[in-house]
Amino acid sequence: MTSESLKTKVAVLENLDVVRAMIRRHKRSDIIFAAVGLLALMLGLLTLLTLFLDLVMDGYPRFNLTFFSEFPSRRAANAGLLSAWVGSVLVMIVTFLTAVPMGVAAGLYLEEYAPKNWFSDLIEINVSNLAGVPSIIYGLLALGLFIYGLGLGESILTAGLTLGLLTLPVVIVSTREAIRGIPVAIREAAYAVGATKWQVVKDHVVKYSQGGILTGVIIGMSRAIGETAPIITIGALTFIAFLPPSPISEVAPFINFEWLGSGFTVLPIQMFNWLSRPDHAFATNAAATGAIIIVVTLMMNGTAIYLRYKIRKNIKW
């Protein structure tokens, strides 16, 4: 700005009315932006609401108990979700047993044990990198490693391990965040009375961070339950009219592991299958399945968020 134009500007500003008009204008743009911002924020929520209502309305005719107790069928009106929800539950068991112990252990190592060197950096880089890998790539990993490398087949075990690896970064990151909130003084107090490192970790660090870890686990599991792409890649069958062998048997030892090797389908796969049929009657089934998946994941996420809120409110170090 030249000094000449600056001078004229100052001269104009000396007129109070001009200044007041300017202030009004700027305040108005403040309000307008606040409204636009609120709208931008609401766009996502409105979409979610529309999506959910759309699914519920389209899938409305299928909301009855037989939808849960019937196998898929060639006739849309008779087709049900039995094999899909049982499959989802069984796959989630494997996923949980893979991701939680490994993820928590890895988080503990990185926060409590890892020395500051290139080796720890390598692990850290890998964890943050894995969180950004598209889920379908995990499907390719499973196809090459679990199915053809280790010969686990297109089974519940393969699916559970795949989703476990996918969930691992989520569990690791949330474990680390939960641990980081614990003050050093707690650890020092435990060391001062002669506790070993593992005693400090197991009796204090894990204990005080378990709420935060649980939050991360629930979020990770809810992500895994709706995950479709990697399960398609490992070749989950879409028409399953049988249940895997029961994990609980009537004779000793009461638990068997045959179900791990069984073929399966899960809720999102069933939905995708129905959605990609040309026959429009199946879209109703897909919508109903979608609404159910959304309710399940929203409930899980809601629990996690509430839990985190409670923890934040209650703990004052």
Add this chain to the structure above:
Amino acid sequence: MNSATTMPNQSTSLPISSRLAKNVRRNVKERVIELILMLAALSAVFTTFAIVAILLYESLGFFKVVSIVDFFTDTQWTPLFEDAHYGIMPLVSGTLTTSAVALAVAVPVGTIAAIYLSEFASHKAREIVKPMLELLVGVPTIAFGYFALLFVTPLLQKMFPELPGFNMLSAGIVMGVMIVPYIASVAEDAMRAVPMSMREGSYAMGATRFQTAIRVVTPAAVSGIVAAYILAISRAVGETMVVAVAAGQQPTLTFNPMEGAATITAYIVQVAMGDLPHGSIGYQSIFAAGLVLFALTLGFNIIGHIVRKKYREQY
């Protein structure tokens, strides 16, 4: 209290040799536990290496048959046809087009939402809205696929009657809405990292909130905001179910969002649903496509993290 005082007495009453033995046992146990935890942490490294190894190994088989030059220059992708062509470009164009549409939605909306959250919203509003955005992130993508195909596409067809049933526009728009919370939260983090004193300086000069947000906070946080965009591109490129359901399955070399075209991810899904024999060229082609996808997302992620790290060091 009682047990705490008697315990040391008990151990001192033991002969020194057995106390030392106990110490040794304890140290060994500590070491073993540390080793186990380290192995768990190493699983992350192992997973990355396994992904790279498998993608490279299977792609190697693919590139024995297909020359790399053809792979990048051929304009057709028809590995499963009699007259097979192996040009990845149609899949890349589909991926980039859907991602571009998604970003065209997510960048303005996400940025405005971030500015609002960071500069305008009260503490209480933020506490309520941020978890809601997280809920949106948790919705399974297959549900968004349904939404794109059977809700957004018919809606768009009312505006553009010539729009085909499978098109990249609707898939891209829905994907964009999905990415908004992601951009909003990363960009907001960057804006909140801008020191309060800079805002106070601006207010002291008589600037309004809006002026401060646009002319002070946003420029100061620009590298973090750009990082959010780059990470969002990586998300969009790797997104699978929305495009597999709504964008079409036909690899077409086009950048017109009004047409349908397969993306890299949609192709992988399409092939994986069929029953391809292990080791066939079709089977290997999904790993070659996966390798390109992995390279793309990894590249964007690395750039995003570098840019993001830079702004962290600034203040």
